[in-house]
Structure formats: C-alpha cells, structure tokens
Amino acid sequence: MLERNRKLFPYILILxxxxxxxxxxxxxxxxxxxxSFSNMSLRNFREWQVIGFDQYIRVFFEPTEPSFYVVFxxxxxxxxxxxxxxxxxGVMLAMMLNRQIKGKSIFRxxxxxxxxxxxxxxxxxxxxxxxxEYGAINLILTQYLNLPAVEWLRSPTEAFIAVxxxxxxxxxxxxxxxxxxxxQSISNEFYEAADIDGASAWQKxxxxxxxxxxxxxxxxxxxxxIWTFNNINVIWLVTNGGEPADQTHILxxxxxxxxxxxxxxxxxxxxxxxxFFILLIFSLTFMKRSQATKSAY
Amino acid sequence: MKKYILLLIITLTYLDGCTPDDRMHIRFWHQMQxxxxxxxxxxxxxxxxxxxxxxxxxLYKETEQLRNDFIIASYARQGPxxxxxxxxxxxxxxxxxxxxxLEDFFDEEYLDLFYAKAKVWYEGHLYQLADKLGxxxxxxxxxxxxxxxxxxxDELIEIGKELTKxxxxxxxIDQYGLVWNYTEPFFYVPFLTGFGGQVMNDEQTRPTLDTxxxxxxxxxxxxxxxxxxxxxxxxxxxxxxxxxxxxxxAMIINGDWSWGGYMSAGIDIGVAPIPRVSETGLWASPMVSxxxxxxxxxxxxxxxxxALELIRFLNEPENxxxxxxxxxxxxxxxxxxxxxxxxxxxxxxxxxxxxxxxTTMPIVPELRAIWDSMRPNYQAVLxxxxxxxVAARDMQSLSERRIREMLE
Numbered sequence: 259m260l261e262r263n264r265k266l267f268p269y270i271l272i273l274x275x276x277x278x279x280x281x282x283x284x285x286x287x288x289x290x291x292x293x294s295f296s297n298m299s300l301r302n303f304r305e306w307q308v309i310g311f312d313q314y315i316r317v318f319f320e321p322t323e324p325s326f327y328v329v330f331x332x333x334x335x336x337x338x339x340x341x342x343x344x345x346x347x348g349v350m351l352a353m354m355l356n357r358q359i360k361g362k363s364i365f366r367x368x369x370x371x372x373x374x375x376x377x378x379x380x381x382x383x384x385x386x387x388x389x390x391e392y393g394a395i396n397l398i399l400t401q402y403l404n405l406p407a408v409e410w411l412r413s414p415t416e417a418f419i420a421v422x423x424x425x426x427x428x429x430x431x432x433x434x435x436x437x438x439x440x441x442q443s444i445s446n447e448f449y450e451a452a453d454i455d456g457a458s459a460w461q462k463x464x465x466x467x468x469x470x471x472x473x474x475x476x477x478x479x480x481x482x483x484i485w486t487f488n489n490i491n492v493i494w495l496v497t498n499g500g501e502p503a504d505q506t507h508i509l510x511x512x513x514x515x516x517x518x519x520x521x522x523x524x525x526x527x528x529x530x531x532x533x534f535f536i537l538l539i540f541s542l543t544f545m546k547r548s549q550a551t552k553s554a555y
Numbered sequence: 556m557k558k559y560i561l562l563l564i565i566t567l568t569y570l571d572g573c574t575p576d577d578r579m580h581i582r583f584w585h586q587m588q589x590x591x592x593x594x595x596x597x598x599x600x601x602x603x604x605x606x607x608x609x610x611x612x613x614l615y616k617e618t619e620q621l622r623n624d625f626i627i628a629s630y631a632r633q634g635p636x637x638x639x640x641x642x643x644x645x646x647x648x649x650x651x652x653x654x655x656x657l658e659d660f661f662d663e664e665y666l667d668l669f670y671a672k673a674k675v676w677y678e679g680h681l682y683q684l685a686d687k688l689g690x691x692x693x694x695x696x697x698x699x700x701x702x703x704x705x706x707x708x709d710e711l712i713e714i715g716k717e718l719t720k721x722x723x724x725x726x727x728i729d730q731y732g733l734v735w736n737y738t739e740p741f742f743y744v745p746f747l748t749g750f751g752g753q754v755m756n757d758e759q760t761r762p763t764l765d766t767x768x769x770x771x772x773x774x775x776x777x778x779x780x781x782x783x784x785x786x787x788x789x790x791x792x793x794x795x796x797x798x799x800x801x802x803x804x805a806m807i808i809n810g811d812w813s814w815g816g817y818m819s820a821g822i823d824i825g826v827a828p829i830p831r832v833s834e835t836g837l838w839a840s841p842m843v844s845x846x847x848x849x850x851x852x853x854x855x856x857x858x859x860x861x862a863l864e865l866i867r868f869l870n871e872p873e874n875x876x877x878x879x880x881x882x883x884x885x886x887x888x889x890x891x892x893x894x895x896x897x898x899x900x901x902x903x904x905x906x907x908x909x910x911x912x913x914t915t916m917p918i919v920p921e922l923r924a925i926w927d928s929m930r931p932n933y934q935a936v937l938x939x940x941x942x943x944x945v946a947a948r949d950m951q952s953l954s955e956r957r958i959r960e961m962l963e
Contacts, residue, residue, distance in 0.1 A: 300920060300961055303630070303651045320960075323931075323953060390789040391727070412789055412938055498791060501738070502938050503931040518623045519927055520961045521647070521920075 293527035300521040313528035324504055326512075333487060333508040336422065340486045343426040345479060348433025349471070355434075356441045373431035381495035384424040385411070388496070411497065414505035421496045421506060428492065433478060440474030441467070476548050480541050487537060490514055509533050578610040581862055582635035584625060586618045590815040590882040595869070598877065602868050609861055622647070625851075629653035632853040636862045641690050642675045642683055642844045646918040649677045654849040656680035660863050669870075673845055673887035677918055685847030686870050687878070688885040689811045690916075692745060692841035693909040694827045700730075700805040704827035708749070708775070708839075711806075711830045715785030718805040732785040734795040735808035737776060738937060740929040741842065742808060746772045748914055749832035749839035754925055759917045762925050762958070765951035771834070773936045773943035780937070811906060815882035826883075826905040828912060843913030845887065879903070885910065921958045928954035 294313055298306035317326060355366055372380065387394045388410035396407040410420045448466045457465070490510045497506040500515070507515075510533065517526035587595060592615060599611045614635070616624060622644050628634030630653065638654070648654045658681040666674055666681075675683035696704050700718060705711040715732025722729040736742045744754065752768030755761065780786050787794070799807040800820040808829060817824045829839035848866045850859070868874065875886035876896050883902050886892055897903050916922075932950045935941040941949070 297963075299963060300647070300650060301963070386793070389794055391787055392794065409789070414938075501930075501934060503934040503940065505931075515927070518619075520924060520957060521651075522960060522963075525960075 290527050290530060293524055294531045296524045296527075298523040298527075299525075303521075303523075306524070309524075313524045314532070316525055317529050317532055324507065329507050329509055329512050332418070332506075333510075336418075336425075336493075336508050337483055337486045339422055340425050340429060341479060341482045344429040344433045344482055344486075345475065347426070347430040348435075349437045349475075351430070351434045352437035352441055353467075355438055369434060370431045372428050373435075377428065377491045378495060380428055381424060381492050384420070384427075385496050385498070388420050412502055414502060417497055417502060417506050421493050424496050425486065425489065425492045429482065429486065433475075433482065436474060436478040437471060440471045443474075444470045472548070476545065480544055483544075484537050484541065488533070576610065578608050579858060579861055581609060581611045581637065581858060581865060582614065583611055583637045583639065583865070584614050584616055584621055584635040585639035586616060586621045586641075587639070588812050588816065588882070590819065591812070591878060591884070594878045594881045598869060598874050599865075602865060605868075606861070606864075609865075611865065626651055626653055629851055629853060634851050634853070636851055636854045636858050637865065638849050638851065639847065640849075641846050641916075642685065642918050643916050643922060644918075645675050645682045645849070646677050647920040647923065648849065649680065649682050650920055653852050654682055655852045655854065656682060657684060657850065660850075660859075665867075668888055668890065670887045670889055670892060672843075672915070673847065675845060675847065675918065683845070683847045683849045684866060684870065685845030685887050686875055687811075687846040688887050689843060689906060689910055690846050691843045691906075691909060691913050692742065692808050692810050692829065693906060694806055694829045695799070695809055695814060695817065696806045696825050696827065697799070697802060697804070698823040698825050699802065701825075704806070704825060705830050707831050707833045709833040712779070712783050712785060715779075715806070716783060719785050728787075729803065731787055731798060731804045733779070733806045733808070734787060734790050734798045734804040736792040736795050737780075737786060737790060738934055739792070740926050740933055743772070743776065743929075743933060744914070745808070745829045745839035745841040746775055746832070748841075749829075749835065749837050750775070751835055751837055753914070754929070755917050755919075755922065759919045759921070762921075762928075762951055762954040764925075764929065764954060765948050769947040769950070770943040773933065773946060775832075777936060777943075811884050812882075814902065818883075824902070826902045826909075828905065828909045838912040840912055840914045841909065842916040843910050844916035844918075846884075847887075920961070924957035924961050925954045928957050 292308065293306075295308050295310060296302075296306045297309045297312070320326075351369055355362060355369070359365070386392075388396075390396060390407060390409055390412065393410070395410065399405040400407050408416055410416050444467065448470070449462060452462045452466060487508075488510045490508075493506060493508055494500075494511050494514070500507045500511060509529070513526050513529045513533070516522045516529060583599075585592070585595070592613075596613060599613060603609060603611060618640060621638070621640055625634055625638050626648070630651075634653075638648075645654075661681075661684065666684075669684070670688060673685040673688060674681055675685060694704055701714065705714050711733065718730065718732040719728060720730045721727060747754070747769055750768040750772040752766050752772060753763050756763050780788060787798070790798075795804070795807055796809070796813065796816075798804040799809075800817060800822065802822065814824065814826065829841060831838050848869070850862060850866075854862060870888065872886070872888045872891040872894070875888055875891045876894055878884060879886050879891070880896055883900070883906065885903065885906055886894075886897065891897065897907075929950050932941065932946040932953065935949075936943055936946045
C-alpha cells in the first residue's frame with residue numbers, strides 16, 4: 259500500500275500543472291489545427307465546417323497585399339538581425355560584468371532594466387522618441403551631431419530599422435543574464451591553465467569561453483528566435499499596426515490582422531500552423547546541427 | 556493518500572470562501588474614456604445602493620480589444636452581460652450572432668422617448684440602445700490663440716499659416732496652426748466628404764473610393780502638410796493630442812470623447828464644425844455614430860431583467876445629463892436634448908451643428924475591410940509612394956477584394 263502511494267505521489271504533484279497545460283496549451287492547439295481545416299469566418303462563425311486544405315492553399319497562393327512571401331522574408335530579416343545583436347551585445351556585456359569591476363551590481367541592475375519594464379511601455383516610449391519633430395532621437399541627431407533628421411516612422415525602411423533597434427534594446431538583457439550564468443559556471447582553472455600555456459585573450463575566448471558557453475546559449479538562442487519570430491507587441495505598437503502603408507508586418511502581425519481585423523478565422527489558423535511548422539523545423543534542425551544537447555566536457 | 560485529498564479539498568474550499576458574495580453579478584464591458592468612466596462609476600454605485608442584491612462589475616477595454624474579446628468570450632458562451640461601445644461594431648456583432656435583439660425587451664412607448672438615431676437597427680432588429688449621440692469629430696480650437704474659428708478651408712489655411720510659428724527663433728516650429736491624427740482614414744473622412752465623396756454607397760453594399768472627390772481630398776491633405784505647412788510632418792493621435800493640450804497647437808480635429816480631457820488640461824476650448832471645403836462649398840462631414848448598450852446573446856435568463864434595468868437606469872434623462880455636463884457628449888433622450896444644460900452650452904450647440912452636417916457611420920461589417928484598405932494607400936500618398944489617382948484606384952480594388960475575402 260505504502261509502495262503504491264509512493265509511486266502515485268509524483269503524479270499527484272504534477273497533476274495540477276498537467277491539467278492546466280492540457281487546458282491552456284494542448285486543447286487550444288488541437289482546436290487550432292481543426293480550425294485551420296475549416297471555413298470559419300464572419301459568415302460561418304457558429305456553423306463552420308471542415309473543408310480540407312483550402313485555407314493552406316490560400317496562405318501560399320492567394321494574392322494578398324503585402325504578399326505572404328514578402329512578409330516571410332521580412333520576418334526572417336527581423337528575427338536574424340534581432341537575435342544576432344541580442345547575442346553579441348548580451349555576451350559582450352556579460353563578459354564585462356563577469357570581471358571584477360567597481361559598482362558591478364549597479365551596472366547589472368541598469369542593464370537588466372530594459373527587460374524589467376513592460377514591453378508596452380517600452381514600445382510606446384520608443385515610438386515617441388522616433389517622432390520626426392519632437393522625438394529625442396532626431397533632436398540628438400540634429401542639435402548635437404549636426405546630422406539631418408530621419409523620418410523614422412514615415413518611410414518603410416527606416417520604420418523597419420526603428421522597430422529592430424527597439425527590439426534589440428529590449429532583448430539583449432535576457433541573453434546577458436543567461437550568458438552571465440554560463441560564464442560564472444566556467445571554472446577558472448581552464449583560464450589559469452591557458453595562461454600557463456601562454457594563450458592570448460582571443461585564444462582563450464575562442465577555445466574556452468565559446469565552447470563552454472555554447473550549451474547554455476544554444477537553448478537561449480532557440481528560445482530567442484521563437485520569441486522574436488512571434489513578437490507582435492513591439493512591431494505592432496511601434497509602427498501602429500504595420501504603418502507606414504502595411505510595410506512593417508511580420509507573419510504574426512499578419513495573422514493577427516486576418517483573425518481580428520477581417521475575421522478570417524480558418525485562414526488565420528492555417529497561417530499560424532504554417533508559422534508553427536517553420537519554427538518547429540527550424541528548432542529541430544538548429545538543435546541538431548549545433549549539437550546543443552551534447553555535453554561540453 | 557487520504558491526507559493529500561483532504562488537503563486539496565480544504566485548500567479549494569478556502570480559496571472559494573475568499574469572496575463570499577451572494578449578490579447577482581452583472582458584468583459590464585465598456586470603452587469609456589476616463590472622465591466618462593468616472594461619472595458612470597458613480598451612477599453604478601447609486602444603482603447598486605438602490606439594488607443591494609446586485610453587484611455590477613465594470614471593466615474597461617480599449618475599443619478594438621473590447622470587440623475582439625467580447626466576440627471570443629461570447630463564442631464560448633461566456634463574457635459580460637452588457638457590452639457598451641460605438642455603433643459601428645453592431646453590424647459585426649449581429650452578424651456573428653453574439654448580441655441579442657432588443658426590440659422585445661423595450662416597448663414602443665419607452666423607445667419613443669429616444670432620438671431616432673439612438674436606436675441602432677440592423678437587418679430588422681434593434682441591437683443597441685444608445686445613450687450618446689455623436690462620437691464625431693469636430694474642430695476644437697484654443698480660445699487663447701484663436702478668437703474666431705475658420706468657416707472655410709481657405710480661411711483654415713490662412714489662419715493656420717498665421718498661427719504656425721517659430722516662437723524661439725531656432726528654426727523649429729514651436730506652435731502649429733492645426734494638428735490632428737491625419738494618417739488615420741477615420742480622420743480623413745471629413746475632407747473626403749467635403750470634396751463630395753463617400754466611403755460606401757448609400758445602400759452600404761460596396762466601397763466608392765475610386766472617385767475624383769477622393770483624389771482631390773488626398774491631394775488636399777498632402778498640400779496642407781507639404782505646401783501650406785500648417786500641420787506637423789508627422790502626427791499620430793498621441794502627438795496631436797499632446798501638442799494641443801500643451802497649448803502648442805491652435806486647432807485640433809478630434810472627437811467628442813476628447814473634449815472633456817482638454818478642459819481638464821486647462822485649455823479654454825471652443826468647438827466648431829470642421830470648415831466647408833472652399834472648392835466645393837460642401838461642409839466637411841465627419842462620421843456620426845452613437846455609443847450605447849447591447850446585451851450578450853448568452854446572458855442568463857435570471858440576469859436579463861436586471862441587465863435591462865441597469866440600461867434603463869443609465870439612460871434616465873438626469874443620468875444622461877450628468878455625463879453631458881461632465882464630458883460634453885450629446886444625450887439621446889429627447890427630454891435631455893432639450894434641457895438648458897444642452898441648449899445653452901456653446902460647445903454642445905456647436906457639436907449639434909456638426910452632427911447635423913455629419914454623415915451617418917455605416918454599421919455593416921464591410922466598413923472594417925474598407926478602413927483596412929484605405930489606410931495603406933492613404934499613407935502611401937502621404938509618403939509620396941503613390942499618386943492620389945493610383946491610391947484611389949488601389950483603395951477601391953483592395954477594399955473590394957478584402958470584402959470578398961471577409962464574406963467568403
């Protein structure tokens with residue numbers, strides 16, 4: 259009896275979490291799959307039917323404005339540029355914080371700040387800063403650097419750069435915290451041994467820091483890519499829903515508009531399944547190629 | 556094992572017991588601005604004092620979120636008993652069958668007490684009973700900077716030029732003649748109509764955007780900014796609002812929901828109809844709608860009478876007037892409309908003039924696809940990526956396609 263209870267106990271402990279996961283992750287996911295094969299829309303809201311692959315065909319072949327492929331390429335650029343900068347800035351700052359410097363805790367707090375402020379506030383503050391006439395960025399450019407003012411939010415390319423800058427600012431603290439944790443777990447003995455061998459700073463970085471940091475960073479980068487790929491808040495709020503002229507959409511803001519702007523629920527569900535598969539295939543390949551699960555030692 | 560189950564039961568019982576409340580809950584979702592909300596909260600407090608067995612829960616949501624959340628909640632047969640918002644969402648909510656027809660709940664005698672437009676009918680059913688008429692744009696001016704508002708667009712440009720100033724001599728404009736959220740199609744409509752255009756035909760079946768009127772109106776807005784330079788190069792809602800509140804803009808085109816906020820910011824405001832377009836002699840005609848109450852399709856039968864009672868209570872003439880006095884919105888009860896509070900207030904008198912020349916906002920869901928198709932093309936003109944002619948043509952074709960997609 260006691261033995262049986264002991265076996266049952268872990269299941270009881272995970273039961274509440276499992277039930278919540280079932281309700282908020284698994285059920286909506288399955289429901290979304292069903293919807294993606296349905297004709298659910300404004301006219302077929304209550305009595306929708308499963309119609310097969312029509313919505314998927316629409317996703318890939320329907321002439322939309324802007325086209326699916328253009329938005330897809332923009333999403334790729336958005337994700338790659340953002341995550342690259344997140345990692346570079348994050349690791350650089352983590353390495354600086356990992357040294358013995360004065361006021362380390364103050365710097366650490368300041369650097370985590372962008373992450374601690376709600377995204378909505380950050381996005382709207384940056385939107386204000388990008389204003390042509392009154393924004394802080396143009397004021398600095400024109401008054402102190404004698405550079406011409408930039409139409410950050412009015413021109414498509416500049417607007418896209420503007421949202422990327424905002425998201426880089428928001429995203430580096432996460433990578434920094436993870437990298438700092440990774441760096442602190444690297445034993446000093448490796449560096450001491452390298453010093454004895456006469457290794458340069460670059461050689462130490464390349465042959466000790468990078469390989470030992472990799473197992474920590476790869477899952478963080480994977481997560482970073484998934485989050486950035488799906489980060490609707492920043493792009494939607496900074497560009498006011500794809501402005502100018504619907505030129506600053508990423509796939510997920512595109513889905514949002516299809517579902518909540520035009521009430522094409524079936525189509526939006528199919529599009530979100532496409533996004534899911536893009537991310538799934540990417541994550542699996544990336545984890546496998548980078549051998550993230552392999553031990554570093 | 557029993558111990559764990561017992562512990563679970565005790566925890567759940569305890570959690571459940573945290574809020575002992577046997578009163579009937581009426582949930583009320585709305586999108587009222589701060590000033591308006593404060594008055595409604597007071598009124599609801601009074602309602603609950605009169606009905607001690609009822610608890611009304613007010614929940615604010617931004618207009619767009621209110622609509623989407625309500626649709627999803629009601630789809631799951633949940634959500635608030637009462638939803639309050641602008642009439643342009645009625646066509647959509649009725650099509651989705653998430654709100655209930657009201658004609659059987661309010662008798663004709665009672666409905667006759669309301670201004671005709673306050674009763675929002677769609678496909679033969681009454682879906683909304685409004686307590687506010689207007690929700691419309693008008694020209695608001697700062698009396699400290701401007702004594703007499705312009706009546707034509709020529710005057711608007713002339714006055715605008717005089718009042719657009721570099722006060723500090725640093726080469727930057729410190730005060731604008733006119734500001735408004737001009738990149739948003741809803742805020743463009745007054746000029747489209749002033750040039751003789753409309754977004755949809757009278758039957759509200761198709762968009763009417765590929766027109767000469769649209770081309771002229773698009774060019775007009777661009778000229779205001781680039782040729783006459785009386786509006787900032789970049790202005791969204793927040794920027795325009797902030798400039799006017801700081802006294803750095805003489806005029807703003809904004810809706811009746813915002814006027815209370817300007818008064819509390821200490822600006823001595825006057826309201827006037829948006830000027831006639833000089834070239835056509837037509838009044839700029841903003842969209843006029845209503846804001847009011849609808850009932851969730853899946854309301855519990857036992858809660859229905861109390862929800863209706865609450866709607867009646869908030870629509871009492873004295874309650875409508877209390878809101879009117881506080882935030883200068885226009886009431887819908889005929890009795891309230893003739894009250895000196897309304898007829899002797901210069902802001903409300905001018906608001907009425909604007910309503911009278913306004914265009915009734917279509918409530919069909921297709922309007923949504925039209926806004927969505929106008930926005931990118933309109934902004935493309937402002938960014939000099941498209942000519943007005945091309946944009947007008949593209950607005951038409953894109954909205955036709957989006958409507959088709961939406962109604963598929």
